[in-house]
Amino acid sequence: MYHAQRPVHTPVLLDEVVAWLQLRQDGLYVDGTIGLGGHAEAILDGSGPNGHLIGFEWDRNAAALAIDRLSRFGDRVQVVQTSYVNLVSELARLGVQGIDGLVVDLGVSSLQLDSPERGFSFQLDGALDMRMDQRNPQTAAALVARLSEGQLADVFYHFGEERQARRIARFLVQARQKEPITTTARLAAIVAEAIPKRYHPLKVHVATKVFQALRIAVNTELVNLADLLAGAPEVLRKGARICVITFHSLEDRMVKRAFADNPAYRVLTRHPVEVSRAEVERNPRSRSAKLRVAARV
Known part of the structure; x- marks a missing residue:
């Protein structure tokens, strides 16, 4: 309990x-x-x-x-x-x-949002999880590690309506070749680096759509x-x-x-x-x- x-x-x-x-x-x-x-x-x-x-x-x-x-x-x-x-x-x-x-x-x-270990928020650093049901074996970190650059771009575009989807996917693939992406802070930092400053939204975090897209994909x-x-x-x-x-x-x-x-x-x-x-x-x-x-x- x-x-x-x-x-x-x-x-x-x-x-x-x-x-x-x-x-x-x-x-x-x-x-x-x-x-x-x-x-x-x-x-x-x-x-x-x-x-x-x-x-x-x-x-x-x-x-x-x-x-x-x-x-x-x-x-x-x-x-x-x-x-x-x-x-x-x-x-x-x-x-x-x-x-x-x-x-x-x-x-x-x-x-979920206020528990860092659940990995739903970029505001708190924690494991890149995002599972609503923790009996689900597939985490967001596993998706980021497994999907190809094209597949990641599709996830970000179709589930997050992210216009910079291909650029973000490219940066993630390059970053994971150096070190696995396993935390919310690292994912958010890579997204922020991938999107040129002039495209950063004013009222929401630059990684909002990527986090939304991964959460939707993890939980179907x-x-x-x-x-x-x-x-x-x-x-x-x-x-x-x-x-x-x-x-x-x-x-x-x-x-x-x-x-x-x-x-x-x-x-x-x-x-x-x-x-x-x-x-x-x-x-x-x-x-x-x-x-x-x-x-x-």
Whole structure:
């Protein structure tokens, strides 16, 4: 069991998610990314006294903290330690016939960002890991060591929308020939060296897109999201709502397209719901979050 002190956790777009779900006091809800339990707690409070929630979380440390946070709800909550990509099959295994709402928050949690050993952030030096599920044998360091220059460039371009992808890949291959790239600080330094100063962004770290791309590749995030969006209508009851919070344009476009193209969905948000200025001031990490909502036809 994970016994570390619970990190400060501020769920993104919390009031908006609760409002769009239209909670019922006897409803059954699923949090596909329970994280540290912020959205789940609000859903359980709002659907009390008889509402139930099933949470999915593939990070075992986060799952343990969520279980502790939600213990006051007793048997109204159940946490399944697996990725939301297995949501349909796991609900079938649990005998669930249909659910009244689904929320998925695709952001990286504070627990992950603030733990250097997890390797998600260039702000803290640590092992170049980036695995959401530490049972996954493939780390970011292993990808950087194994992929060819062309493959690395493709990862950075397609998963990070990084315009300097080929130049960065070339610098990484040259650097790893001298010494393996195994830490977040070294990766960030190589990226900063590869990109000419005139192309350094003003408001975000120069390595942001590279870190995003590697994280997506390590955790097959876009494949998982596509599978979830295709499979969710199988478990949503008629009229049930699906709320998806994204943090970058790749995810947002996928959600927008899936909701529009799948006849099982009725789009409820023509434009994504964005965080308010007040929320950004309280929680700067929320600034790029967008919420899209659809209902099961």
